[in-house]
Each structure stands twice: as C-alpha cells, then as structure tokens.
Amino acid sequence: LEAYAKQYRKDFTLFLELRAKELVSGGRMIVSLVGRCSDAIATKFSYILEIVAQILCVMVSEGVIDKEKLDSLYIPVHGPSDEELREIIQEEGSFSITEMRVHDPISGMDRALLTPNRMVNSLRAAFEPIIVQHFGSPAEIMDEFVRTGEKHLSLQRSSQVKHARSPRVMLVVSLTKA
Template sequence: MVISLVGTRSDVIASKFFLFPGIVAQILSVMVTEGVIDKEKFDSFYVPVHGPSGEEVREIIEEEGSFSIREMRVHDPTTEMNTALSTPRKFVNNLRALFEPIIVQHFGDIMDEFVRTAELHWSLDPDGSLQEERARTSRAMLVVSLAKVS
C-alpha cells in the first residue's frame, strides 16, 4: 500500500502558510465582513488538519504495528518550483481543491466568491510577503510504501 500526504520536512513548527485552514479562515473572515457569509456560520466552522513530519509518521506506523515501512520519501514541493509562476490564482485553486467539499457543505455554494476574495486579497500583496513566506514554509509531501505485517 502507498500513502501520500501533506506534512512537514521536520518537527519544527510550521509557518503560518503551512496551516491551510488558517488561510481559509482569513478568506472566510473577509467574506464575513463583506456580508457574503453569516458570522455565526463562520464561528462554527472548524477543520481539524494536521501536517505530520516524516519522523512522526514513521513513529505512528511502527508503534501501531500492522504495517512495516518499505520506503518513505519526503519531497519538498517547492524545490523545483519557479515562484514567478506561482500565482495567487494557482494558490487559491489549490485551496479550492483541498477545501471545497467542506466549505460548500458548511456554507453552501460560495466557492466562486471565495476564489474572487482570495485572489483579490493576494493580488494586493504589494511587498510579496505571500511568495516569500510560501518559499520558507516547511511543508512537504510524504510518500510511504507499506507492507502488511503477517
């Protein structure tokens, strides 16, 4: 069995931009101030997400004992990324792919407005702090090949 998940390169606390639910909350908060979504709905929105390190995944798998790790790779998704090609639109579309089912279930069909709000928010990032922070983030893709223990 092979599993792939978003995690971190180490046990170091991740930057704020690794915490995708935090970014989603920022966008939704703007939508509350614009009157697009209800504040009470926003206040009740909760997405428990955790990005484990490779070491943490290894420890959990070994402690549980049902599988052995054949191979584990930790890939930095930004290694070969040209940050000039990483536009706010692409970033927001990644957020949409990750969170659309959860957002639509909780708030209704607001995704077009979510995308518009997010793109506007980051297109107004005059000092480029979004790009810089994304380049410094500790996020990684963890890919683990597992074998069932007999």
C-alpha cells in the same frame, strides 16, 4: 497542538487498520500527505489556514457568508513529521515501510508559477468539502471563495516569500502489508 497530534495518531492508526483489512498479505499501498519538516510541533498558525481564514473573513465583510457561521467553523489540521508518521505505522503493525520520501513540492519550481489562481484553486481542492458542508451553496460559495482568494493573494505580494519561510512538505510512504 498536542490534542491535534493525539487525534491524528488515533485517526491514522484507524486508517491503517481498515486498509489492512482490505489488502492481502504482501499487498502494497502508497500514501501521500502534507506534513511538516521536523519533529518540532509548530507553534504558529499554519500559513495555509491563515490564508483560508483571511479569504473567509473578506467574504463575511462582503456579506457573502454569515459571521456566526464563520465563528463556528472548526478545521482540525495536523501535519505529521516523517518520524511521527514512521512511529505511527510501526506501532500499528499491519504494514512495513518499503520507502519513505520527504519533499518540498515547490522546491525547484519557478516562483512565477505560484500564481494566485493556482494557489487559491489548490486551497479549493483541499478545503471545498469542509467549506461547502459548513456554509452550503456549493457553486456560489466556492466560486466566490476563488474570486476573493485570487484578489486577496494578488494584493498580498509577500505571500510567496512568506510561504517560503514556513514550508510544508509532502510525505510519500510506500507500505507493504505484513
């Protein structure tokens, strides 16, 4: 987990450095990303990645994808806290933080709107480039990913409750180039 945090810091610092080269002094940018609620590094495997792994395992059992390919899949994911993100931005020094907001994207949402279709298509949007690059056959693999995911989430009735227990937050930060 510490290695992921270190790599994230390195990558996000590079992102800021490169964006600073593109913007004029006083230029603004808004960054929105998935983060976590506190500075405590989560010790449990992310619920989102658990779902992706479960869907891919079903696809292996159905012969859609190769087990060896699944075993070699690596998805390094790190969601920073707002304090971690603030620290990285301040240390890099190219931008000042105009405003930062942390919000739970599903708070206040009618839980009935969290349908298996909506959830699995959100996963598709986030992970399609990685899955397609690793397994190939974009249309076939991703269509099967959605079909399998909808079936899996429909059968897993506790998914909404489980999701609510390990929420991710959205971090939105408005930056001004120094």
